[in-house]
Amino acid sequence: MVRQNTQCAEEVDQVKLSELDRFIDDSRDVKGLLIPALQRAQELFGYLPDAVIRHISGRLDIPFSEVAGVVTFYSFFSTVPRGEHVIRVCLGTACYVRGGQEVLTALRHELGIEVGQTTEDRRFSLEIGRCFGACGLAPVVMVDDDVHQRVKPARIRELLASYREEAHGAQELEADLVPEGAAE
Amino acid sequence: MYNVTINGKSIQVAEGATILDAARQAGISIPTLCFLEHRAPLGACRVCVVEVEGARTLQAACATPVTDNMVVNTNSRRARQSRRTVIDLLLSEHEGNCQYCDRSVDCELKEIAHDLTIEAPEFEGERIPTVLDTSTAALVRDSGKCIKCRRCVTVCNEVQQIGALFPQYRGYDTVVGPAFAMDLDSVACVQCGQCAAVCPVGAISEVGHIEGVWRALDDPEKHVVVQTAPAVRAALGECFGYEPGTLVTGKMVSALREIGFHAVFDTNFTADLTIIEEGTELLMRLKTALTGKAEGYHGPSALPQFTSCSPGWIQFAEYFYPEMLPNLSTCKSPQQMFGALAKTYYAEQAGVDPEKMVVVSVMPCTAKKFEAGRDEMNASGYRDVDYVLTTRELGRMIASAGIDFRSLPDDEMDAPMGLSSGAADIFANSGGVMEAALRTAWELVTGRELPTENLHVEPVAGLVGIKEASLVVTDPLPDWSFLDGVELKVAVAHGLGNTAHLIKEIKSGRREYHFVEIMTCPGGCIGGGGQPRMTTDEIRQKRIAAIYREDEGKDLRKSHLNPQITEIYERYLKAPLGERSHHLLHTKYAARPVT
Numbered sequence: 016m017v018r019q020n021t022q023c024a025e026e027v028d029q030v031k032l033s034e035l036d037r038f039i040d041d042s043r044d045v046k047g048l049l050i051p052a053l054q055r056a057q058e059l060f061g062y063l064p065d066a067v068i069r070h071i072s073g074r075l076d077i078p079f080s081e082v083a084g085v086v087t088f089y090s091f092f093s094t095v096p097r098g099e100h101v102i103r104v105c106l107g108t109a110c111y112v113r114g115g116q117e118v119l120t121a122l123r124h125e126l127g128i129e130v131g132q133t134t135e136d137r138r139f140s141l142e143i144g145r146c147f148g149a150c151g152l153a154p155v156v157m158v159d160d161d162v163h164q165r166v167k168p169a170r171i172r173e174l175l176a177s178y179r180e181e182a183h184g185a186q187e188l189e190a191d192l193v194p195e196g197a198a199e
Numbered sequence: 200m201y202n203v204t205i206n207g208k209s210i211q212v213a214e215g216a217t218i219l220d221a222a223r224q225a226g227i228s229i230p231t232l233c234f235l236e237h238r239a240p241l242g243a244c245r246v247c248v249v250e251v252e253g254a255r256t257l258q259a260a261c262a263t264p265v266t267d268n269m270v271v272n273t274n275s276r277r278a279r280q281s282r283r284t285v286i287d288l289l290l291s292e293h294e295g296n297c298q299y300c301d302r303s304v305d306c307e308l309k310e311i312a313h314d315l316t317i318e319a320p321e322f323e324g325e326r327i328p329t330v331l332d333t334s335t336a337a338l339v340r341d342s343g344k345c346i347k348c349r350r351c352v353t354v355c356n357e358v359q360q361i362g363a364l365f366p367q368y369r370g371y372d373t374v375v376g377p378a379f380a381m382d383l384d385s386v387a388c389v390q391c392g393q394c395a396a397v398c399p400v401g402a403i404s405e406v407g408h409i410e411g412v413w414r415a416l417d418d419p420e421k422h423v424v425v426q427t428a429p430a431v432r433a434a435l436g437e438c439f440g441y442e443p444g445t446l447v448t449g450k451m452v453s454a455l456r457e458i459g460f461h462a463v464f465d466t467n468f469t470a471d472l473t474i475i476e477e478g479t480e481l482l483m484r485l486k487t488a489l490t491g492k493a494e495g496y497h498g499p500s501a502l503p504q505f506t507s508c509s510p511g512w513i514q515f516a517e518y519f520y521p522e523m524l525p526n527l528s529t530c531k532s533p534q535q536m537f538g539a540l541a542k543t544y545y546a547e548q549a550g551v552d553p554e555k556m557v558v559v560s561v562m563p564c565t566a567k568k569f570e571a572g573r574d575e576m577n578a579s580g581y582r583d584v585d586y587v588l589t590t591r592e593l594g595r596m597i598a599s600a601g602i603d604f605r606s607l608p609d610d611e612m613d614a615p616m617g618l619s620s621g622a623a624d625i626f627a628n629s630g631g632v633m634e635a636a637l638r639t640a641w642e643l644v645t646g647r648e649l650p651t652e653n654l655h656v657e658p659v660a661g662l663v664g665i666k667e668a669s670l671v672v673t674d675p676l677p678d679w680s681f682l683d684g685v686e687l688k689v690a691v692a693h694g695l696g697n698t699a700h701l702i703k704e705i706k707s708g709r710r711e712y713h714f715v716e717i718m719t720c721p722g723g724c725i726g727g728g729g730q731p732r733m734t735t736d737e738i739r740q741k742r743i744a745a746i747y748r749e750d751e752g753k754d755l756r757k758s759h760l761n762p763q764i765t766e767i768y769e770r771y772l773k774a775p776l777g778e779r780s781h782h783l784l785h786t787k788y789a790a791r792p793v794t
Binding site: 068077078079080081082083084087088094 | 356361362363364365366367368369376377378379386793
C-alpha cells in the first residue's frame with residue numbers, strides 16, 4: 016500500500032490553495048508550467064509543504080517523483096518552513112572565487128545556524144544558491160528579493176541590521192493580509 | 200543519404216541517423232551506458248564520446264546526428280582517453296561490491312572498464328552511500344551501485360508512463376529514485392521490473408527467492424512443486440549461452456527434476472484453464488450486454504472485458520484507472536490459479552497435506568512476486584504460491600546445483616497439471632492471450648475452427664504498440680444465436696504507456712471493443728522484467744518466434760481440447776464459472792490511492 020507521508024496530514028491553508036489553483040487555471044497555456052507553479056506555491060505558503068507538492072503533481076498531471084525531482088534540484092525551493100527572511104549566499108563559480116565561502120562562514124557564525132536551518136526566533140533562514148546571474152557583482156547575497164552586491168564578511172552584521180530592525184508588528188500585519196483576490 | 204567516414208571507412212548513412220547508428224552500421228562498436236533503443240538519447244553518461252573532424256570538443260555519439268561528409272574517429276587517443284576518464288570517474292563513486300553483486304557476470308560498467316583496460320583506480324574520493332530499498336515485494340534498489348545513467352527513469356516515465364523514478368537532488372548528491380529519495384512503496388510503482396531489466400549495473404534487481412526455495416527443497420517434510428510460465432522456456436537458454444529464441448522446454452524440465460522438485464508442472468496448464476474461465480466470462484458478459492441477462496451468471500457485465508494475467512497491469516489499473524476495474528476479468532492469473540489448484544486439487548489427488556506443500560513458480564516477471572504475496576491469494580487455505588523465481592534466478596539455481604544444462608536430456612512435465620495446448624504457450628507473447636481466447640471462443644460459439652491462417656490472429660501479433668482486429672460471427676450454434684452477425688472487436692496493447700493511450704481512446708468513446716488484452720511489458724511476458732538481460736527488440740522478436748514455434752509444433756493447439764482440462768472439470772471444478780471456480784480461480788480488485 017502507499018505509505019502516507021507524515022507531512023501529508025498537515026493542514027493546508029485552503030484559501031492559499033485555491034489561490035494556487037487560480038494561478039494554475041490562468042496559466043493553462045503556459046509551457047513548462049511546473050516551475051512557475053512551484054514558485055507561486057512557495058510565494059503563497061513560504062515553503063513547499065508535501066501536500067502542496069502532491070496537489071501540483073495532480074493538477075499538472077506530472078508524476079510526484081518528477082515534481083519532487085525538480086523541487087530538490089533547485090536550491091531555491093524549500094520543503095521545510097523558513098524564517099521571515101531567507102538569506103541565500105551565492106556559491107556559483109564567480110562568487111565562490113571572490114569569497115562567497117567566507118561570506119557564508121561569517122553568516123553561519125553571526126546567525127549561529129548551518130545551511131538549511133532557521134534561527135530560533137524564526138527571523139532568518141540560511142541557504143546557498145548556485146548563481147543568481149549577477150556574477151559581475153560577486154560575491155552576491157540575496158535576502159528575500161533584495162540583491163546585496165560585493166558583500167564583505169566583516170560587514171555582515173551591518174547587512175542584517177536593517178532586517179533585524181524591522182518593526183515586528185508590521186511584519187505580523189503583513190502576514191495577516193489576505194492574498195489578493197482570495198476573498199470571495 | 201549522407202556520406203560519412205568513420206575510422207577511415209566510408210559509408211552511406213540515412214539522414215537523421217546518429218553517429219552511433221552509423222558506427223553500428225559500419226560494424227564499429229562504441230560503448231554506451233545511458234542509451235536505450237527507440238528512445239530519445241540523453242547524452243547523460245558521456246561514455247560514447249567520439250572525435251568529429253572540425254568540432255572543438257568530443258561529441259556524444261548517441262546524441263549527435265550525422266551530417267554529410269562528416270569524418271568521425273571513434274578510436275583516436277583523445278576519444279579513448281576521455282572514455283576512460285568517464286568510466287574512471289564512475290568507478291570512483293560506484294560502491295559496486297562486485298565480488299557479491301548479482302550482476303558480476305553481466306555488469307555493463309564492469310565490461311566497459313575491462314575492455315578499456317582500466318586496472319587500477321585513477322581517482323580516489325568519496326563513494327556514494329549505500330542505501331538499500333527493500334520496501335516492495337519484487338524489487339531491491341541499491342543507491343551505492345547506481346551510476347545515474349537514467350535508463351530506469353526513461354523506461355519508467357516514457358515506456359511505462361508510471362513516473363515512479365526520477366533523479367532527486369543534484370550533482371554528487373543525486374539519487375535516482377522515488378520522490379525525495381523515499382522508498383519505492385511510497386509511490387505508485389507497479390513492480391513491473393522494466394527498470395531492473397535495463398539497469399546496466401546492480402542498482403535495481405529482483406527480491407531474491409532462491410534461498411527460500413533451497414530451504415524448502417532441503418526440508419524432508421516438504422513436498423515442493425514447481426510451475427513454469429510459458430515465456431521462461433524461450434529465454435532460459437540465454438543463461439547458458441544459447442542463442443536468444445532457443446526453446447529449452449525439455450532441458451528445463453530435466454534441470455528442475457535434478458534440482459529436486461517433487462513434481463514439475465506447467466503454468467501453461469492453468470493458462471489453458473484461464474482460457475476456459477475467461478472465455479466463458481466474456482461470453483456471459485456479451486450475453487448480458489446483448490440480451491439483457493445471462494441465466495445463472497452473477498459476475499460483472501462491463502465491456503470491454505480486459506485480460507487479467509499480468510499483475511503489473513492489475514496494479515496499474517488499481518492505481519490509475521479504478522473506474523475500469525469492473526472491466527477487468529475476474530480470473531486470477533495462471534500463476535495464482537495454479538497455486539490455488541496445486542494445494543487443493545493436486546494435493547487431494549497426490550495425497551499430500553497442503554500444509555506441507557510448497558508451490559514455487561518460475562516467471563519471466565518481477566511483479567509476480569508481488570502478486571503471490573497479495574493478501575487475498577490464499578484461496579486454498581494456505582499461501583497459494585510460496586516462492587516466485589525469475590528466469591534469471593532459475594538460471595543461477597541451475598548453475599549453483601552444478602547441472603550441466605546443455606548436456607541435459609529432454610523431459611516432460613508431470614500429470615495432472617503439466618499438459619498444455621499451444622494456445623497456452625502463446626500467452627507469453629503480446630497478442631497471444633487474445634489469439635488463444637479466440638481459438639476457443641470461436642469454436643464454442645460456432646462449432647467451427649477459427650477461420651484464420653494456421654489458427655493465428657495475425658493483426659494482433661508482433662511489436663506494434665496497439666493492435667486491433669475484428670471478426671463477424673456467422674451461423675452460431677443455437678445457444679449463441681444472439682451473436683449472429685455481431686462484429687466482435689478486440690484490441691491488444693503491451694507496455695503501460697500504450698495501455699494508457701488505449702484506455703484513453705476507449706473512455707472517450709472513440710474506440711469500442713468487446714475484449715482487450717493488456718500485457719505490462721513490451722512484447723508481452725517474453726520481454727518481462729525477470730528475463731535474462733538485455734532484452735532488445737531483436738531478442739523480443741526471436742523469443743516471440745520461438746513461442747509460436749512451440750505452439751505450431753503441438754498437435755493440441757486449443758485450450759478446450761486439453762484432456763487434463765476436461766479431466767479437472769469432470770473430477771473437480773464441474774463447470775466454468777461454477778462455485779469451485781468462483782472460490783479458487785476468480786478474484787476481486789480494489790482501487791489503490793496513488794499518493
